[in-house]
Amino acid sequence: MPKDAAITRDRIVAAASRLFYGHGIRAVSVDDVAARAGLTKRTLYYHFRSKDDLIAAYLAARDEPTIVIVMGWMDAAKGSLADKLEAVFAQLARLGRHPKWRGCGFLRTAAELVTTPGHPALKAGAAHKKKLEAEFASRFADAGLADPEMRARQVMLLFDGAFSAMLTHRDASYAEAAGQAAMDLVRGEKMRAVKRRA
Amino acid sequence: MPKDAAITRDRIVAAASRLFYGHGIRAVSVDDVAARAGLTKRTLYYHFRSKDDLIAAYLAARDEPTIVIVMGWMDAAKGSLADKLEAVFAQLARLGRHPKWRGCGFLRTAAELVTTPGHPALKAGAAHKKKLEAEFASRFADAGLADPEMRARQVMLLFDGAFSAMLTHRDASYAEAAGQAAMDLVRGEKMRAVKRRA
DNA sequence: TTGCGTACACTCACTAGTCAGTATACTTTG
């Protein structure tokens, strides 16, 4: 039955996700993941060729859901674009206050795997961030903001900066400061001419 | 002679710095560091109680020099506050284009050691970022910027965001986008009343 | 009976940290 295989695979990815996110890639062994998934390492290696494959699957499984969550925050918020951005960063701060929060899985993986440039997990992480940036840009364009791509990029920089600072200081208020900056960047910018260099 | 000990210690820290920064904390063994420093592991353990001690020493040695470099960029740049910030981020982009660049050692260490909350290296990293933020705030205050502390915090968020994005995408132009955002945040803000919430 | 999914037991390389001992140089003492 191929369905069983898919179920087992998902269970392994779920176990890997919890452990890799909670403790880091290198800190977690394949044995740990197998034990957490309730099966032996040999079974895990039946479903995944290597630990690197498993890491890639871990991030791939986080891509779409993360984007849905963040854009859900934005679309659910009432008011102006600035208000919506404030809501996004307020929600990020709320996450950051959770005791099990460990920063951004994509950024932390990028930091850990920095020496293996072609790693599929790194590509997945970069693609994920690009997608999120594009979602912001699309909404900024709809709102009539000048230079939506650049503003989206700057908001992403604040977003990733908030992740880093919250992780460094264990202080979620950094996300709120980032939200204020994001608001300032999109406020009163609607019709301003694009006089910046490309 | 205690001078010999200091020299050897420094050589170990220098070797650790290169390897930890280049490959990551967990990816580098104590044997690797000892070999790079040209001595045995036993000698390394004569100078450091544990690998954790060595990690802390690695970040401690990077603290002050990093701040001097970044503030040197800022103070050497001519023009307005915005111009000086543009210069800082331009220099960051220049660093990011170097083939041996591997992101921010402090942020990457924070990401790797996320499961050991009290680790001295994490405290060193947090203190380092706070110091840098304070240096920005001091210069913003001197320039008569309204709410210098908040702006300094936001610039730090852009700074760390630039590190993260450059590492994720291997694209140094993110630092320049961050620089543009930083300029926008300090420009035309000199005398604006502080109407934001605390 | 074929082949898919699982388990046990294993390999071999590597890891942080330790044991016991040595060469050198400075200090104390007869």
Next chain:
DNA sequence: CAAAGTATACTGACTAGTGAGTGTACGCAA
């Protein structure tokens, strides 16, 4: 001043444990 003692800086070989990945056999469903 010379001999003995002591602290310093160092080494090679080791331990106990963990790492990713594998060979082989077994049960179960079609």
